[in-house]
Amino acid sequence: MTEEKWEPKVVAFVCNWCTYTGADLAGTSRLKYPANMKMIRVMCSGGIDPVFIIKAFERGADGVLISGCHPGDCHYNAGNFHARRRWTMFHQLLEYLGIDKNRLQFSWVSASEGKKFVDVVSKVVNDVRELGPFKGYKELNSEFTAVVNGLKQEVNKAEAVNG
Amino acid sequence: MKIGVFICHCGENIGRTVDCPRVSKAAEWFPGVVHSVDYKYMCSDPGQNMIKDAIREKGLDAIVVGSCSPHMHEKTFRKAALDAGINPFLCEMANLREHVSWVHDDIEEATQKAIDLTRMAVEKVKRNQPLATIKVPVTKRTLVIGGGIAGIQAALDVANAGYEVVLVEKEPSIGGHMSQLSETFPTLDCSQCILTPRMVEVYQHPKIKLMTYSEVEKVEGFIGNFHVTIRQKARHIDASKCTGCGLCITKCPIRKKAFNSFEEGMAYRPAVYVPFPQAVPNIPVIDETVCTYYKNGKCGVCVKVCGREAIMFDQQDKLVTEEIGAIIMATGYKLYDISKKPDDSFIKGYGEYGYGKYKDVIDGLQFERIASASGPTSGEFKRPSDGKEPKKVVFIQCVGSRDDSKGFSYCSKICCMYTAKHAMLYKHKVHDGEAYVFYMDIRSGGKMYEEFVRRAIEEDGVKYVRGRVSKVYEQNGKYIVKGEDTIAGMPVEIEADMVVLATAMIAQENASTLAQTVGIPYDKYGFFNEAHPKLRPIESTTGGIFLAGACQSPKDIPESVAMASAAAAKTMVLFGSDMLEREPVVARVNELLCGGCFYCRKVCPYSAIEVREIKDRNGVVIKEVAYVNDGLCQGCGTCTATCPSKSVELMGFTNEQIFAQIAAL
Numbered sequence: 073m074t075e076e077k078w079e080p081k082v083v084a085f086v087c088n089w090c091t092y093t094g095a096d097l098a099g100t101s102r103l104k105y106p107a108n109m110k111m112i113r114v115m116c117s118g119g120i121d122p123v124f125i126i127k128a129f130e131r132g133a134d135g136v137l138i139s140g141c142h143p144g145d146c147h148y149n150a151g152n153f154h155a156r157r158r159w160t161m162f163h164q165l166l167e168y169l170g171i172d173k174n175r176l177q178f179s180w181v182s183a184s185e186g187k188k189f190v191d192v193v194s195k196v197v198n199d200v201r202e203l204g205p206f207k208g209y210k211e212l213n214s215e216f217t218a219v220v221n222g223l224k225q226e227v228n229k230a231e232a233v234n235g
Numbered sequence: 236m237k238i239g240v241f242i243c244h245c246g247e248n249i250g251r252t253v254d255c256p257r258v259s260k261a262a263e264w265f266p267g268v269v270h271s272v273d274y275k276y277m278c279s280d281p282g283q284n285m286i287k288d289a290i291r292e293k294g295l296d297a298i299v300v301g302s303c304s305p306h307m308h309e310k311t312f313r314k315a316a317l318d319a320g321i322n323p324f325l326c327e328m329a330n331l332r333e334h335v336s337w338v339h340d341d342i343e344e345a346t347q348k349a350i351d352l353t354r355m356a357v358e359k360v361k362r363n364q365p366l367a368t369i370k371v372p373v374t375k376r377t378l379v380i381g382g383g384i385a386g387i388q389a390a391l392d393v394a395n396a397g398y399e400v401v402l403v404e405k406e407p408s409i410g411g412h413m414s415q416l417s418e419t420f421p422t423l424d425c426s427q428c429i430l431t432p433r434m435v436e437v438y439q440h441p442k443i444k445l446m447t448y449s450e451v452e453k454v455e456g457f458i459g460n461f462h463v464t465i466r467q468k469a470r471h472i473d474a475s476k477c478t479g480c481g482l483c484i485t486k487c488p489i490r491k492k493a494f495n496s497f498e499e500g501m502a503y504r505p506a507v508y509v510p511f512p513q514a515v516p517n518i519p520v521i522d523e524t525v526c527t528y529y530k531n532g533k534c535g536v537c538v539k540v541c542g543r544e545a546i547m548f549d550q551q552d553k554l555v556t557e558e559i560g561a562i563i564m565a566t567g568y569k570l571y572d573i574s575k576k577p578d579d580s581f582i583k584g585y586g587e588y589g590y591g592k593y594k595d596v597i598d599g600l601q602f603e604r605i606a607s608a609s610g611p612t613s614g615e616f617k618r619p620s621d622g623k624e625p626k627k628v629v630f631i632q633c634v635g636s637r638d639d640s641k642g643f644s645y646c647s648k649i650c651c652m653y654t655a656k657h658a659m660l661y662k663h664k665v666h667d668g669e670a671y672v673f674y675m676d677i678r679s680g681g682k683m684y685e686e687f688v689r690r691a692i693e694e695d696g697v698k699y700v701r702g703r704v705s706k707v708y709e710q711n712g713k714y715i716v717k718g719e720d721t722i723a724g725m726p727v728e729i730e731a732d733m734v735v736l737a738t739a740m741i742a743q744e745n746a747s748t749l750a751q752t753v754g755i756p757y758d759k760y761g762f763f764n765e766a767h768p769k770l771r772p773i774e775s776t777t778g779g780i781f782l783a784g785a786c787q788s789p790k791d792i793p794e795s796v797a798m799a800s801a802a803a804a805k806t807m808v809l810f811g812s813d814m815l816e817r818e819p820v821v822a823r824v825n826e827l828l829c830g831g832c833f834y835c836r837k838v839c840p841y842s843a844i845e846v847r848e849i850k851d852r853n854g855v856v857i858k859e860v861a862y863v864n865d866g867l868c869q870g871c872g873t874c875t876a877t878c879p880s881k882s883v884e885l886m887g888f889t890n891e892q893i894f895a896q897i898a899a900l
Contacts, residue, residue: 095334096334099332102338104339107347107348111330115870115888116871116873118872119872119875119876119885119888120876123890127897128897148840148841148873149756149840155876190338
C-alpha cells in the first residue's frame with residue numbers, strides 16, 4: 073500500500089449504555105463522521121481490558137478510542153470509575169510500550185451527546201492520520217521472525233552435528 | 236458451525252449508501268457462512284420468515300443480521316431465532332444503519348465498512364454460547380424501611396394487595412415528621428388528624444408486621460431473595476404485657492434530664508416515655524442514659540406502679556432475620572441543624588443567624604411544634620425564651636438551600652410553601668402581629684400552591700421582602716434582622732421578637748451508611764439515587780429495591796405519598812410472577828483457573844461475587860474460588876477486566892469473542 077492510499081484504522085471500545093447509544097443518536101441525527109472507525113460494543117467501560125487495546129494495535133489498528141458514560145452516570149454505578157483509574161495508569165505505560173500516547177484516546181460520551189461523539193471520532197481519526205501508520209508491531213514482528221529464524225538455524229545446526 | 240447472514244436494506248435507509256447485495260455477496264466468503272442474502276425489510280414479517288425458513292432449511296446454527304442498532308431490533312431477531320428452534324443468544328447484529336449508512340456519504344467507504352462490521356459480527360457469533368435466561372424464585376414479602384408517611388402509605392398499599400409487609404422504624408413510634416406538623420399546606424388540614432388513622436391502620440393490619448425501635452443491620456441476597464437482619468433495640472418494656480396505661484410515665488421521677496426530641500428540644504421528657512400521646516404502638520421506652528436504675532440500681536418506681544409487671548430492666552437488643560422479596564426505602568429527611576458546626580467540610584454553617592445562641596431563633600419544625608395544638612405551648616404563640624407572644628416574626632427562607640458557598644446547591648422545595656403556611660398560621664392567631672418573609676424566589680409549583688402563597692400575601696398581609704439576611708443580633712431585648720431588599724435596592728433592618736429559619740432538608744442521619752448496608756447508590760448529599768431520573772424515578776439501580784419519599788430528594792407530603800404508592804405498585808409487579816426472568820449477561824468464573832485473589836470482589840458494584848470452597852472427596856477445603864451470584868450480577872464486566880488470571884468472563888462478551896472481533900477488523 074502506498075502512502076497516499078493509507079487510511080487510518082481506528083478501533084473504538086464503547087459501552088452499551090452511553091457511547092453506543094450516543095453513536096446511534098449521531099446516526100439518527102444524520103451527523104457525519106469518518107468511516108475509519110469501527111466500534112466494538114462492551115457492556116461497560118469498566119469491562120475493557122488493557123489487553124484489548126494492545127491486541128487491537130497488534131492486529132493493525134493505528135488508533136484506539138475508549139468511551140463510556142460520564143463519571144457518576146455509569147449504568148453500573150461505578151464501572152467507569154474503575155475504567156478511569158485503569159486508563160490513567162495505562163496511558164502512562166503506553167509510551168513505555170513504544171506507542172504514541174495520542175494513538176489511544178479516552179472520552180465520556182453520554183447517550184444524548186451524538187454531536188460530541190462525532191467530534192470525538194473526527195478528532196481521533198485526524199490525530200491518528202497526522203501520526204501516520206502504526207508500525208510498532210509490524211517492526212517487532214519482523215524482528216521476532218528474524219530471531220525465530222536464527223534460532224531455527226541453530227537448532228538445525230545442532231541437529232546436524234548430533235546427527 | 237453453519238452461519239446465516241441476513242443484510243437488510245431498511246427500505247432505502249441502508250440501501251442508499253451501502254451496496255447491500257455486495258455486502259451479502261462478500262459475506263458468503265466468510266469462513267463458516269453457508270447462507271447469505273439481502274432483503275428490503277428484514278424486520279417485517281416476510282423478512283423474519285425468510286430468516287426462520289433459512290434456519291430450518293439450511294440447518295443454520297447461528298445468524299448475523301446486518302440492519303439497525305441492536306437497541307432497536309435485537310429482541311425481534313432473537314425471537315425469530317428462537318421460533319426457528321435455535322438459541323436466541325446465537326444471534327448477533329451488525330449495526331449497518333446508525334453506524335454506517337446514516338453517518339457516511341461515500342458508497343464505497345460505507346460498503347467496505349458494512350462488510351467489515353458484518354465480518355466482525357460473524358467472527359463474534361462463532362464464539363457465542365447458547366445461553367438460557369436466568370430464573371430466580373421470588374419471596375413475596377416486602378420490607379419497608381421507615382415509618383413516616385411514605386413508609387406508612389407503601390406498607391398499607393402492599394398489605395392491602397394481600398402481600399405481607401415488614402415495616403421497620405428506628406424511633407419508638409411510627410409517624411415520622413408528619414406527626415410533628417401542625418397543619419399542612421395548601422388546605423390547612425390538621426396533620427395529626429389525617430395521619431393518626433393511618434398509623435392505627437398499620438398497627439392493626441393483619442398483613443403488616445410492625446417493628447418499631449428497630450434498625451436494619453444487614454441485607455444479603457438479591458432481588459426476590461433478600462435476607463435481612465433487623466436489630467430490635469431493647470425498650471426495657473415487655474411489649475406483650477404493656478397496656479399503654481402510661482402510669483410509669485407519669486410517676487417517673489426523672490423529669491428534666493432529657494430533651495423531648497419530638498418537641499424539637501423545646502420540652503423535657505421523663506426517663507420512661509412515649510414520643511407523643513398518639514404514638515403507635517403506645518408502648519413506652521426506658522432511656523438507659525438518664526434512668527437512675529442504670530446508674531445506681533435504685534429507684535424502680537416504674538416497677539412498683541406497673542400492675543402488669545411489664546418493666547424489664549435486663550432486656551437486651553434482639554436480632555431478627557426476615558426473608559424478603561422487595562425493599563422499599565422510605566427513610567425520609569432531617570432538617571439541617573445549623574447550631575453546631577457541621578462536620579461536612581463543604582458546609583460552613585450560618586453562625587450569623589444566631590441559631591443555638593438566641594432561644595427565639597428557631598427552625599421550621601420547632602415552629603410547627605409551637606403552632607401545634609398538641610405542642611409545648613398548646614398551640615398558643617409563645618416564644619421559647621420568655622413565653623411572651625411575639626408581635627413581629629421574621630421568616631428567613633433558603634437557609635442552607637440554594638447556597639453553593641455555605642450550604643447545599645439544591646432547592647429544598649417545600650420551604651417556600653411551609654413558610655407561607657407558617658406566616659399564615661401566625662397571622663391567624665396573632666391578629667395584630669407582623670410577619671416578614673425574606674426570600675430569594677418563590678417556588679410554588681403544585682395544585683393550589685401559588686394561590687396559597689398569594690393568599691398569605693394578599694389576604695393575611697404577610698410582608699414578603701426579596702433579599703438575603705446578612706446578620707441577626709440581639710439589642711435591647713429585640714432581634715435585629717439586617718438584610719437587603721433587592722427590589723427596593725436598599726438595606727432593611729427589622730426589630731423582631733422571633734426569627735424562624737427555613738433550614739434545608741437534608742438526607743437522614745446515616746443515610747449513606749444505610750445505603751451501603753442495603754446496597755444502593757446515593758448522591759453527594761446522601762440522598763438515594765434513582766435508576767433513571769426521568770423514566771425510572773422509583774427504582775434504585777439495584778433490582779428489587781425501590782425508593783419512596785424524601786430519602787430520594789426533598790419532597791412534600793402528596794409527592795411522598797404518590798411515590799410510596801408507586802413503589803408499592805412496583806413491588807406488586809415483581810410479585811406478579813413466581814419466577815423472575817432476566818437476560819443471561821452475567822459473569823462466570825472458571826474455577827480451575829481462579830486463584831482466589833478476590834480482586835473481583837473489590838470492584839464489583841453489586842457485591843455479586845461470593846466465595847466458594849472447593850473440597851476434595853474427604854471434604855477438606857483445597858482452595859477458595861470466586862463464584863458469581865446470577866441474581867445479583869448485572870453484567871457490567873468490571874471483574875473481567877480486573878481479574879489477573881482472566882478466569883472470569885462476561886457471558887455474551889467473552890474475551891474470546893472480543894479478540895475475534897479485533898482480529899476481524
